[in-house]
Amino acid sequence: MALSMKHSQKLQKTGLFLFFLVIAGLAIFPFYCLMLASFKPTTELLRAGLNVKYQSELMTIINYKFLFSADGHRYLLWYRNSLVVTLLQTVGALFFASFVGYGLAIYKFRGRDLLFGLVLFTMMVPIEILLLPLYKLMILFKLINTYWGVLLPFIVPPFAIFFFRQYALGMPKDLLDAARIDGCTELGSYFRVMLPLMMPAFGAMAILQALFSWNNLLWPLIVLRTPEMFTLPMGMASLLTPYGNNYMILMSGAVLAVLPLLIIFLLFQKTFIAGLTIGAVKG
Known part of the structure; x- marks a missing residue:
C-alpha cells in the first residue's frame, strides 16, 4: 500500500513537471522566434517572415550593429x-x-x-x-x-x-x-x-x-x-x-x-x- 502511494505521488510530480515544462515552452517559444528573426537580414524577414527554422547561413549581427551605429x-x-x-x-x-x-x-x-x-x-x-x-x-x-x-x-x-x-x-x-x-x-x-x-x-x-x-x-x-x-x-x-x-x-x-x-x-x-x-x- 505504501509503495503504491509513493508510486502515485511520483507519477503526480512527474505529470506536474511535464505540464509546467510545456507551459514554459509555450511561453518561451515566441521569444525564440524573435531571437532568430533578430539575427536575420531585413530582406529575409520580408520574404519568409517569422519562422522557427534555424538557418546558419542567414545568421548575422548586422541588426545589432545598426542599433549602435550613427543611424540607430x-x-x-x-x-x-x-x-x-x-x-x-x-x-x-x-x-x-x-x-x-x-x-x-x-x-x-x-x-x-x-x-x-x-x-x-x-x-x-x-x-x-x-x-x-x-x-x-x-x-x-x-x-x-x-x-x-x-x-x-x-x-x-x-x-x-x-x-x-x-x-x-x-x-x-x-x-x-x-x-x-x-x-x-x-x-x-x-x-x-x-x-x-x-x-x-x-x-x-x-x-x-x-x-x-x-x-x-x-x-x-x-x-x-x-x-x-x-x-x-x-x-x-x-x-x-x-x-x-x-x-x-x-x-x-x-x-x-x-x-x-x-x-x-x-x-x-x-x-x-x-x-x-x-x-x-x-x-
Whole structure:
C-alpha cells in the first residue's frame, strides 16, 4: 500500500513537471522566434517572415550593429530614457508606498480605515478613466513634455500601498515596542528595525514596479512630445508606420529591451518569491 502511494505521488510530480515544462515552452517559444528573426537580414524577414527554422547561413549581427551605429542613435537614447524613468519611478514608488502602507498597518488614527478604503477604491478604477483628469492636471502644473509629468501621477501606486500594508500587518510589533523603549524615534524604528524585515516585500514590488514602468506606453504617449524624450516603448511604436517598418531596430531592439527586466528578476527573484508567498497572504 505504501509503495503504491509513493508510486502515485511520483507519477503526480512527474505529470506536474511535464505540464509546467510545456507551459514554459509555450511561453518561451515566441521569444525564440524573435531571437532568430533578430539575427536575420531585413530582406529575409520580408520574404519568409517569422519562422522557427534555424538557418546558419542567414545568421548575422548586422541588426545589432545598426542599433549602435550613427543611424540607430535614437534607439540608445530611448533606451537611456526608459532606464532613467524606470529607475526613478521604481525607487520613488517603493519609498513612498512603503511609508504609506507601513503607516496604515502600524498606526491607529482617526480615518485610517477610510483612507485604506480609498486606496482600494483607486485600485478598482481603470486607468483609462483617469487619463483626461490627469492630463488636465499636468497642463495646469506645466508638466507636459517633461519626465516629471510621466513620474508624478504614478509615484505612489495603490497596489504597492496595499501590498506593503498587508505585509506590515504580519510583522512582529514587539520589536517596534522594544525599539521605542530603547529611545529610537519612529523613523529610526522604521529604518533600523522594520525595513530589514520588509525586504521580501521590497523585492517583489521592485520587480512588479520596474515591469510596469519599463513597459508603460499609454501615459508617456500622452505626456511626451519630442522624439528625443521618448521612452523605449514609445520609440519602438513610432517605427510602426503605414509607409514601412524598420525591422532592423524592431527585432533586435525588442530582444535587448528584455535584458533590464531579466537582470532585475535575477537579482530579486528570491525576495520576489518570498514576498508573494508570505507578505501577500498576511493580514
